[in-house]
Amino acid sequence: MCARKAPSRHPVILSEAKDLCTLFVARECYAGIAKQIDRVSPTQNRGLLLRVLCGISQRPLRFKILIRPALYCFVVSAKTSRRSLWFLPLLVALSLFSGCRGRSRVQEIAYVSAPQVILRDRVSAVFSKTGVVKNGDRVQILEREKRFARVRAASGVEGWMEQRSLVPESVYLGVQQLARQEQNASVQAAGTTRNDTNIHLEPGRETEHLYQLNQGSKVAILKRATAEKTVPGAVAKPANPNKNELPKPTTAAMEDWWLIRDPDGRVGWVLARMVDMDVPLEIAQYAEGQRTVAFFVLDQVADGDKKVPQYLVALSEPKDGLPFDFNQIRVFTWNVKHHRYETAYREHNLNGVLPVTVSQENFDKEGMLPVFIVRVKDDNGNISERKYKMNSPIVRRVLAPGEVKQPSTSRKKSRHH
Numbered sequence: 001m002c003a004r005k006a007p008s009r010h011p012v013i014l015s016e017a018k019d020l021c022t023l024f025v026a027r028e029c030y031a032g033i034a035k036q037i038d039r040v041s042p043t044q045n046r047g048l049l050l051r052v053l054c055g056i057s058q059r060p061l062r063f064k065i066l067i068r069p070a071l072y073c074f075v076v077s078a079k080t081s082r083r084s085l086w087f088l089p090l091l092v093a094l095s096l097f098s099g100c101r102g103r104s105r106v107q108e109i110a111y112v113s114a115p116q117v118i119l120r121d122r123v124s125a126v127f128s129k130t131g132v133v134k135n136g137d138r139v140q141i142l143e144r145e146k147r148f149a150r151v152r153a154a155s156g157v158e159g160w161m162e163q164r165s166l167v168p169e170s171v172y173l174g175v176q177q178l179a180r181q182e183q184n185a186s187v188q189a190a191g192t193t194r195n196d197t198n199i200h201l202e203p204g205r206e207t208e209h210l211y212q213l214n215q216g217s218k219v220a221i222l223k224r225a226t227a228e229k230t231v232p233g234a235v236a237k238p239a240n241p242n243k244n245e246l247p248k249p250t251t252a253a254m255e256d257w258w259l260i261r262d263p264d265g266r267v268g269w270v271l272a273r274m275v276d277m278d279v280p281l282e283i284a285q286y287a288e289g290q291r292t293v294a295f296f297v298l299d300q301v302a303d304g305d306k307k308v309p310q311y312l313v314a315l316s317e318p319k320d321g322l323p324f325d326f327n328q329i330r331v332f333t334w335n336v337k338h339h340r341y342e343t344a345y346r347e348h349n350l351n352g353v354l355p356v357t358v359s360q361e362n363f364d365k366e367g368m369l370p371v372f373i374v375r376v377k378d379d380n381g382n383i384s385e386r387k388y389k390m391n392s393p394i395v396r397r398v399l400a401p402g403e404v405k406q407p408s409t410s411r412k413k414s415r416h417h
Contacts, residue, residue, distance in 0.1 A: 108141040110151070110166040113210050115196075119159025123148045131157035135212050139166070171208045174201050179267040182259065185222040186355050188294035188314075191258070191275040193217045199268030203227035203257035211266050219275060222267075223259035223354055224293065224325045228252045254321025272320070282341060283311050283332050290315040293326040296358045298370040298390055301334050308334040310392060312372050314356055326352040329374060333393040345388075345395035351377045366391055371398065 112133045120127035123145055131153060133139060139151040142158065149166060152158045178201065193216060198209035204227040213219070229252070256272035279292045294314040300307040310333045314326040329352070331345040353375045361371045371389045378384070387398040 109169040110139055110141055110149075111169065111172045111210055112137045112139065112165060113167045113198075113212075114165035115212055117161045117165050119151070119153070119157060119161055121159060123160050127160075130159035131155070133161070136210065138172075141166075167208060167210055171201060171210050174208070175199075175210050175266070175268060179261075179265060182222060182261070182267050185259075185261075186357060187220040187222065187261075188354055188356065189221040189292070190278040191219050191221055191260070192278055193219065193270070194274050194276055197270050197274040199260070199262075199266060199270060200257075201268060203269045205230050205271070207269075209268070211262075211268065213262060213270070217262060218278075219258075219260040219262050219270070221258050221260055221275070221277075221294070224272070225257045225259065225269065226254045226321050227257055229255045229320075256320045279313075280309075280311070283313060286330075286332070286341070286343070287315065289318065290328070291318045294354060294356055296356065296372065298331070298358060298372065299392070301336060301392065303334065303336050303339065310334055310390075312356070312358065314352060314354075314374075316352075324351045324377070325354045326350065328352075329356075331390060331395050333390075335393075342393070344390070344393040350374070353377050353383055361389065363389065363391075 112135055114135065116132060116134050118129050119131040119133060121130050122128075133151070133153050137153060139153050142150045142152055144150075144163065145160075147163055148160045149163045150158065150160050151166075193213045195215050197213050199211045199213060200207045200209045202208070203225040257269045258272050258275055259267065260270050260275070261267050277292050277295075279287075279295055283295070284292070292313060293316050296312045297309040298312050300309050302308075311331070313330045313332065315328050315330065316322060316324065316326045327350050328346065328348045329350065330343055332341045333344040334340075335342050356372060356374055358370065358372045360368050362368050366389075369389045369391055371387060374386045374388070375383050376386060387400070388395055389398050
């Protein structure tokens with residue numbers, strides 16, 4: 001009695017017999033039509049769905065719904081002429097535009113950017129919970145309504161949630177690309193998040209973000225950048241009433257951002273003030289009011305039955321928006337005789353740029369020594385590298401062939417008590 005099963009590319013198929021008309025409608029189309037009916041009359045019998053839509057009243061029609069895996073089969077029993085079946089094309093059009101147009105939206109992918117969101121069965125002040133999605137979950141967007149979206153989670157659960165808690169798939173792909181791009185970036189320091197904070201795709205408070213870090217999360221710091229500080233709800237300053245007086249130039253406030261990698265391998269930018277540096281206390285006390293930007297263990301020395309690390313530290317002034325990443329370096333070595341740290345080397349007035357690299361190198365008679373390379377930028381923006389070696393407790397520049405040592409503000413060994 002029913003026509004053959006409809007191919008997936010045809011949402012609606014009509015078939016005529018002598019006194020029967022069979023209409024195959026894809027389930028999503030039926031759901032879309034039913035939704036329109038429910039909005040008008042929620043108590044309407046679904047069995048009379050086609051009669052209500054088509055508005056036929058010349059002869060009584062009986063409708064039957066046969067459930068199929070992918071189709072709803074409507075069998076319309078009526079002894080009528082072909083001319084009275086004018087409503088069928090109209091039904092097809094309604095099916096396509098009210099229900100089947102959602103088929104293209106099913107493929108829209110988004111990701112949850114909020115820590116946790118409750119899915120609701122309806123957009124209303126009173127609703128039932130259908131499920132929960134968490135930060136980073138992948139969902140399909142089924143439809144949108146004002147500031148809400150109906151989504152389907154990977155578990156199959158469906159429900160409504162606010163669209164502001166979703167980001168498009170392009171943001172997720174951007175995060176993945178950034179992680180691949182920085183997979184070999186050297187770690188400059190370790191830190192701990194001060195508060196819950198977002199991981200942004202680019203530096204800046206208004207940039208896209210997907211993942212969130214909880215308070216106390218451990219992160220590896222890779223790079224530094226600056227971005228203009230934006231204050232939500234800030235009111236623009238009124239224009240100068242004195243037209244003859246030239247307006248004073250204003251400089252936008254800047255703030256620092258760290259490129260970080262979390263223990264799950266996720267990479268992104270976080271506001272620098274949201275991260276506390278995990279600088280070892282034994283050298284942090286000698287910062288002298290400066291901000292630690294990077295720190296490294298050069299090597300270890302034996303003091304009795306324990307190994308004590310010796311450090312390289314890069315520092316800067318405690319301000320945001322500076323044109324350099326750091327402007328001085330210090331090397332702390334351990335005095336075995338007095339059991340204390342001492343400043344073996346210090347250099348000021350650097351226009352330093354991250355990353356700093358640390359390694360080991362063989363220097364013939366001196367043997368294998370720790371070396372570090374500092375990148376500095378000149379007035380024209382050109383970046384050059386400076387290599388140093390440490391034959392504890394002495395630190396010296398290692399000049400490249402043909403390189404002439406430039407004068408710098410440095411200070412050798414000093415003691416700390």
